[in-house]
Amino acid sequence: MIKPRTAPGTLELLPTEQIAFQRMLDVIRSGYERFGFLPIETPAYELTDVLLTKTGGETERQVYFVQSTGSLDKAAAQEDPGLPELALRFDLTVPLARYVAEHEHRLTFPFRRYQMQRVYRGERPQRGRYREFYQCDIDIIGKDGLSPRHDAECPAVIHTIFTDLDIGAFTIQLNNRKLMRGFFEDLGITEAQQQVTVLREIDKIDKRGPEAVRDTLTGEAYGLAADVVQTLLDLVGLRSTSHDDALAILDRVLAASAGSPVLATGVAELREVLTVLRDLGVPESDYCLNLSIARGLDYYTGTVYETTLDEHPEIGSVCSGGRYDDLAGQYTKSRLPGVGMSIGLTRLFWQLREAGLVGTAESTVQVLVPQLDEAYLPQCLALATDLRQGGINTEVVLDGGKLGKQLKYADRAGIRFVAIVGEQEVAADTVTIKDLRRQDQFTVAREEAVRSLRVELAQPLGLPHDGSDED
Amino acid sequence: MIKPRTAPGTLELLPTEQIAFQRMLDVIRSGYERFGFLPIETPAYELTDVLLTKTGGETERQVYFVQSTGSLDKAAAQEDPGLPELALRFDLTVPLARYVAEHEHRLTFPFRRYQMQRVYRGERPQRGRYREFYQCDIDIIGKDGLSPRHDAECPAVIHTIFTDLDIGAFTIQLNNRKLMRGFFEDLGITEAQQQVTVLREIDKIDKRGPEAVRDTLTGEAYGLAADVVQTLLDLVGLRSTSHDDALAILDRVLAASAGSPVLATGVAELREVLTVLRDLGVPESDYCLNLSIARGLDYYTGTVYETTLDEHPEIGSVCSGGRYDDLAGQYTKSRLPGVGMSIGLTRLFWQLREAGLVGTAESTVQVLVPQLDEAYLPQCLALATDLRQGGINTEVVLDGGKLGKQLKYADRAGIRFVAIVGEQEVAADTVTIKDLRRQDQFTVAREEAVRSLRVELAQPLGLPHDGSDED
Incomplete structure (x- = not known):
């Protein structure tokens, strides 16, 4: 007799919980479809050479590879078998890039797709961190160009979904990488790599506090002047309290600028996003400008988003994303800029359950x-x-x-x-x-x-x- | 630049096709829920020792194993690393058995679940055969016992679903393994293994024709008498043309029996299934008794089902299943009899598309x-x-x-x-x-x-x- 048990790092639900989970999936799907996003699904595994073109060692170490018995035997017979031919997807962005590049000539751009599937990461299992989890993504992919107006559609649909999920008040927080980049340049931090690492330090403000971040940035590793760090921390301390306040903050940032054109572009993009958000009727209480948001990933180039639950800030961001310049440069010469947001539903469900926000669902049986x-x-x-x-x-x-x-x-x-x-x-x-x-x-x-x-x-x-x- | 391409043996759809596919998934889910089945999902991979307890070499050769980079390195360092720790599910039945045994004390029996997920088999890729495909299963699991009435619920829900799918007329065909077993015993074929192999030969009637099957069964390998084979072929040639005809056939089979108690039980079970099907209002034109149905799998012990599209018999069975005595003997001492049916949706979708039955869907965008x-x-x-x-x-x-x-x-x-x-x-x-x-x-x-x-x-x-x- 074998003890029946699931693999570590997977979340399996009893039927009543599964019904609650499925209702959340249904709300998300319904919201995505309400805003005109089209469904796609991709296979759980990709060819390894296709999946791992762009990624560094960090990602590769978390990748799950897939092998049939036949290829296991072949691998065992070789001295250095290399990586197996197939690998499970670790996000939905690389499969989207592959999908758009592969089917480019049969898609209409801007291509607006949603995708709600499980992804796989060989992370160290810990409470609330899963190796298999649902991601529910939307992305809008343009060809050659894509108006910043689209950057307002993502938070608008996310607003609809989080309202319908009925899990309490939430705030969608906005920032723009160009604004940040221009600000850095104004301060004399012109090297892209240094901007990225400084942004990463700033990203830790919520976890480490401003003092610790200040010490790091003025310390040996970065060697920034105290007044430069202060100006930077003043900027990232800015949070808008209303729509008009957000616009006023942007005016102040622009006025204080030494004239960086990239900062001006960032400000203009954020203004357009704020305008379209208001025109779409998103209540101003549900979004704000938060100039501390940087997002860990380096490939965002414009608008960036995070979403927090007002009554559960400890949960952190429950829906993030941003604008990128080039989705699929590894697969196609076409320039495919895009913007997207992602809900990590398995983790969110676990967090809501821990916080007592997942009630006993009515059965699907009526x-x-x-x-x-x-x-x-x-x-x-x-x-x-x-x-x-x-x-x-x-x-x-x-x-x-x-x-x-x-x-x-x-x-x-x-x-x-x-x-x-x-x-x-x-x-x-x-x-x-x-x-x-x-x-x-x-x-x-x-x-x-x-x-x-x-x-x-x-x-x-x-x-x-x-x-x-x-x- | 890497050529963007999907792995062999996977079906990836453009958005318009994906919408049509999703509508079929929705119809199936809605039907399962209408009949009071509860949703579950299980992880894509199971622990290898849990997944492969029961299976023979045939299945193991088709299994996909999952390994992180870390375990690849460890495996490479060992002389005989054995099988990897994780493997992708190859059906939804073994995960169901594991699920029911693992959560047995938190489930209510009869446990009625539906599950619609992808499964993985390392089959040789060929037209319309996929290595990754959706299965949409329902099963009803009893504890210690389960009334044969439940054997009527599966074809009733499948009837609702195939009606709603609107892909033309179809027939759900019924048989019973006990009836067949009793009939064999009456003919002096008492050894279980011989019954199974003879049933397998009979299962090939549609493909090989009755003459070829007769030659095989009277030939060296089986050595059955010509009149025994004739009696057997007469039996499996029986198809009912109406509800009353089905009952009349059962009467005749019972009357012709040499008194096998197991045949009598099989006849009684089929009578009950037919009665409940009629009471549930399933039109008699949509089901029939077909005593040639044996189902390849050996673990069915009572009612067995196949479903064919009347206008596309070449497609073969599009939804099959049956009754089994013991779902999870490898995991628990509890006796868990069950009955279930399964729609292989990826293959069905492909077949319908080939037959021109998948129209251009209206967009989800209205x-x-x-x-x-x-x-x-x-x-x-x-x-x-x-x-x-x-x-x-x-x-x-x-x-x-x-x-x-x-x-x-x-x-x-x-x-x-x-x-x-x-x-x-x-x-x-x-x-x-x-x-x-x-x-x-x-x-x-x-x-x-x-x-x-x-x-x-x-x-x-x-x-x-x-x-x-x-x-």
């Missing part, structure tokens, strides 16, 4: 038809068929047992309604409907059962029952 | 808001937000360009409606709506735009337009 007496099974089955044809998710108890036990099962499973067909009901051609949430019960004519349950299911639970169907 | 003049972009964005809040999937053109080009894009992408906000519309506070399918156009008051488009979208395309909103 009605249970219990079995009181085998003699009435045909009537129960016919009722179930009518309910199902009426679009109601229905389970019939086929094995029988005591009614109390069947009701208890429905209650524990989160099934809200029980539709009883027993001796009395068959004689009177009725159905008795129990609402386990409201602890309410009523009897309707058999032919009214579907309509009646559809009305009940369409009513939000908070509303009082109108009693017209009462027994 | 309305395109083109950009005629940058000056009216705020109005376009506000309209898009209203439409989206009204549940309508809407894309706004942010980059501009000629209207003709934007309309052409909508048409090619399968977007049905275009909602135009230009100079005239802004002045009159209206929206002009083009229906690209009906080649129709009308103008509505701005505040009526959402309601009007919702009405249009709710109407099936076949109905004539009522003209009340005409310009």
